[in-house]
Amino acid sequence: xxxxxxxxxxxxxxxxxxxxxxxxxxxxxxxxxxxxxxxxxxxxxxxxxxxxxxxxxxxxxxxxxxxxxxxxxxxxxxxxxxxxxxxxxxxxxxxxxxxxxxxxxxxxxxxxxxxxxxxxxxxxxxxxxxxxxxxxxxxxxxxxxxxxxxxxxxxxxxxxxxxxxxxxxxxxxxxxxxxxxxxxxxxxxxxxxxxxxxxxxxxxxxxxxxxxxxxxxxxxxxxxxxxxxxxxxxxxxxxxxxxxxxxxxxxxxxxxxxxxxxxxxxxxxxxxxxxxxxxxxxxxxxxxxxxxxxxxxxxxxxxxxxxxxxxxxxxxxxxxxxxxxxxxxxxxxxxxxxxxxxxxxxxxxxxxxxxxxxxxxxxxxxxxxxxxxxxxxxxx
Numbered sequence: 001x002x003x004x005x006x007x008x009x010x011x012x013x014x015x016x017x018x019x020x021x022x023x024x025x026x027x028x029x030x031x032x033x034x035x036x037x038x039x040x041x042x043x044x045x046x047x048x049x050x051x052x053x054x055x056x057x058x059x060x061x062x063x064x065x066x067x068x069x070x071x072x073x074x075x076x077x078x079x080x081x082x083x084x085x086x087x088x089x090x091x092x093x094x095x096x097x098x099x100x101x102x103x104x105x106x107x108x109x110x111x112x113x114x115x116x117x118x119x120x121x122x123x124x125x126x127x128x129x130x131x132x133x134x135x136x137x138x139x140x141x142x143x144x145x146x147x148x149x150x151x152x153x154x155x156x157x158x159x160x161x162x163x164x165x166x167x168x169x170x171x172x173x174x175x176x177x178x179x180x181x182x183x184x185x186x187x188x189x190x191x192x193x194x195x196x197x198x199x200x201x202x203x204x205x206x207x208x209x210x211x212x213x214x215x216x217x218x219x220x221x222x223x224x225x226x227x228x229x230x231x232x233x234x235x236x237x238x239x240x241x242x243x244x245x246x247x248x249x250x251x252x253x254x255x256x257x258x259x260x261x262x263x264x265x266x267x268x269x270x271x272x273x274x275x276x277x278x279x280x281x282x283x284x285x286x287x288x289x290x291x292x293x294x295x296x297x298x299x300x301x302x303x304x305x306x307x308x309x310x311x312x313x314x315x316x317x318x319x320x321x322x323x324x325x326x327x328x329x330x331x332x333x334x335x336x337x338x339x340x341x342x343x344x345x346x347x348x349x350x351x352x353x354x355x356x357x358x359x360x361x362x363x364x365x366x367x368x369x370x371x372x373x374x375x376x377x378x379x380x
Contacts (some may be wrong), residue, residue, distance in 0.1 A: 003251040005073065013073050018049060020081040026352040032084040034160040037135045040084050041118065047083070048115010056094035056192065061109035066095060068257035071192075072199045072250055079203020079363075082355050084163045088196035088367065090187040093119040093140055096119075097110040099185025100147060100177040108138060122150075122169055122246045123190050124369055133167035140176065141169050142186045147176040159359040187317075194367040196318045197249055198327040201363040205243050205331035206252065208338040208356050212236065216341055231343060239337045240317065242330035249323040256319040318377050325373035328364035334359035 005013070023046070028039045047053065049258040055071040057063025063070070072093060076086055094112045097105045111117030120136040122129065124143065132138045133153035141150050150169035157166045215238060216227035226232055260302065335357050346357065362372065 002340050003248055005069075009043045009070060011078055012070065016047075016050060016052070016074060017076040020077065023081070025083060026079045026355060029082060029084050029163045032135075032163075036135075038045050043083065044118060046077070046113045047184040048113070052078070053090055053094065053115055054113040056091040057109050058098050061098065061105060061113060063094065063109065063113040063180060066098075066192075066257075066261055067193065068192075068254040068261075069251065071196060072254045075196045075199030075291075076206070076250075077205040079200035079205075080207045081373075082204065082207070082359055084119060084132070086136060087329055088193045089120045089121040089131055090117075090155050091120050091125075091196050092193035092360060095192045096121065096123075096142075096147070096185050096189035098141065098182050099170050099188055102177055104147075104149075104176045109161070111137070114270075118338070120167075120194065121189065126190060126193070128168050129166040130154070130169050130374065131167075131366075135164060139167075139169050141173070141341060145180065145182050146171040147182045148177045149176055149185075159362060161355075161362045162361070164362050165353065190367070191257065191320045194324045194373075195250075195253055197363055197367045198246075198253070198320070198324040201324075201331035201360070202243060202246055202327040204356055204360055204363055205246075205327070205334035206238075208331070208334040208353070208360065209239050209243065211235070211240075211353050211356075212334075212338040212341050213257075216260060219343075226341070235337050235341065239334050241319060242326075242333050246326035247328045248329040250321075253316070253319040253323040256314065256316040260316040314377070315380070318380055321368060321373040321376035324368045325370045325377070327371075328368075329370055332343065332359045332364040 023043050025043075026309055028043055031038070032040045051064060052074045055067045055074060057065055059065075063257045067380040075087065082308055090112055094109060097112075108117060108119065112119060115371050117137045118135055120130040120133045122139070122141040130136070130139045130141070130150070130153070133150070134156070136153070139150040139153065141148055151173045152170065153167040154169040155167065157168060159166045213227070214309075216232055216236070219226050228234075241320075326327045338353065342351075342353070345351055346353065348354065368376075
């Protein structure tokens with residue numbers, strides 16, 4: 001299966017790239033890690049104005065979603081620039097609150113969609129922590145079939161990435177909803193958190209590889225650039241392969257999530273070679289092969305059986321797990337490559353790339369470690 005983004009999706013990615021390139025994200029990261037959330041919140045609002053967080057919020061609450069493909073496009077860009085804050089958690093909270101509906105959805109979803117609200121999340125089966133709870137306007141936790149708003153950020157724990165601050169929300173808090181709707185919404189939110197984190201990890205790995213390639217072109221030993229050494233070329237090629245193999249799994253998971261949202265996986269056909277992968281309300285936008293559509297609905301991809309690499313007949317949850325395992329491992333491998341090829345300078349706090357190096361492993365393990373994700377894929 002061949003995934004190609006539409007012109008609109010590529011333009012969306014370019015607009016986010018331009019916004020983030022002008023935002024001095026290393027400075028924002030340093031301030032965030034020091035407890036100064038002002039620059040990060042200002043950037044968050046600009047991302048909200050660009051429509052990033054509206055991608056997980058239904059139109060009834062001021063959003064444009066849920067749109068998994070566009071969410072993947074956005075999160076890859078945010079990962080490339082290491083944007084701080086609970087990005088995956090806020091997107092997942094949009095899915096969670098929309099799933100349970102009620103007063104909490106009406107109160108929080110418009111703010112999430114606009115970027116005015118930062119929300120963190122803790123779900124069963126995904127560890128005891130809520131990311132950046134001290135910077136969040138609300139922390140939602142699920143225990144069994146009960147959803148509540150935590151009374152405060154809780155106890156701070158040490159993280160490998162100082163710009164990813166982990167908190168243990170305490171017991172108690174305001175009850176929000178209960179019952180089977182919470183359980184179903186929690187599972188969907190967990191898939192979205194894992195999916196968004198996979199995209200962030202892929203973007204992080206891409207930036208690590210880009211910076212490393214640029215560095216080995218200018219660093220010289222024995223009178224030549226170290227990038228001309230065969231061993232260095234092979235290491236970089238292996239890193240690129242890992243990232244490029246993860247990319248179709250990410251967009252495959254986006255298609256599966258879209259089909260799940262549109263009402264199931266009926267049908268038996270597999271897509272024709274080169275066919276566009278649509279998620280629009282009719283045929284995929286553009287010409288055949290132009291890419292993943294921009295709306296919800298049937299699109300032009302055959303549902304059901306999959307013959308593309310890595311897809312098989314996975315459902316949405318297993319497809320997300322496959323993408324998370326591949327992207328997380330590829331991003332972490334890119335960090336190891338970057339550290340080795342930068343040499344001693346890679347260890348220094350002054351090097352901006354150190355923030356990406358520290359981020360890769362936490363992204364690999366957040367919302368599903370590689371072993372947990374592989375187990376889910378095997379379980380189907």
